[in-house]
Amino acid sequence: MRYAISYVSSAARDLSETEINDVLKESEIRNNQKDITGLLLYSEGNFFQVIEGEKEIIKSLYSDINKDSRHFNLIKLFEKTIQNEAYDGYKSDFISEDARYGRSDFKYYQHYLEVLDKPAKQATSQILRAFIQ
Numbered sequence: 001m002r003y004a005i006s007y008v009s010s011a012a013r014d015l016s017e018t019e020i021n022d023v024l025k026e027s028e029i030r031n032n033q034k035d036i037t038g039l040l041l042y043s044e045g046n047f048f049q050v051i052e053g054e055k056e057i058i059k060s061l062y063s064d065i066n067k068d069s070r071h072f073n074l075i076k077l078f079e080k081t082i083q084n085e086a087y088d089g090y091k092s093d094f095i096s097e098d099a100r101y102g103r104s105d106f107k108y109y110q111h112y113l114e115v116l117d118k119p120a121k122q123a124t125s126q127i128l129r130a131f132i133q
């Protein structure tokens, strides 16, 4: 049985574009090494993240993320056990103004939420739409 947590947060006001990209890359590399799947997006001052994996690992990671001073105002969307098998990866991305009119694609990111059950997928899909459109 796997476990998932999803939240939205506000990026620290003084965070540069380079620092935002560091957060995204760092999480992508670490999570792919640790069998954690999900999605981390940044758009216009906000982060949206889903992390999914072994329960204790996910709880401990969320606790670390929660203390990270690079963001604040974390609002948890859900925290729950997931029946489905692990999906195939973790993705992070910076949604820039350009991407909104270009290659950003709802279906492409939704792919990373496939592991979630129906209510969780519905909740995150709505946030995801708001993030990329």
Ligand SMILES: Cc1cc2nc3c(=O)[nH]c(=O)nc-3n(C[C@H](O)[C@H](O)[C@H](O)COP(=O)(O)O)c2cc1C
Binding pocket: 009, 023, 026, 027, 028, 030, 031, 040, 047, 049, 051, 061, 064, 065, 066, 068, 070, 071
């Ligand atoms: C918005 C945001 C999302 C993050 N997501 C992850 C993540 O998914 N995986 C991860 O390992 N670290 C993530 N981090 C970084 C962690 O907060 C923390 O810096 C990292 O786990 C390193 O902790 P350590 O130095 O104690 O090992 C995130 C940070 C921020 C600000």
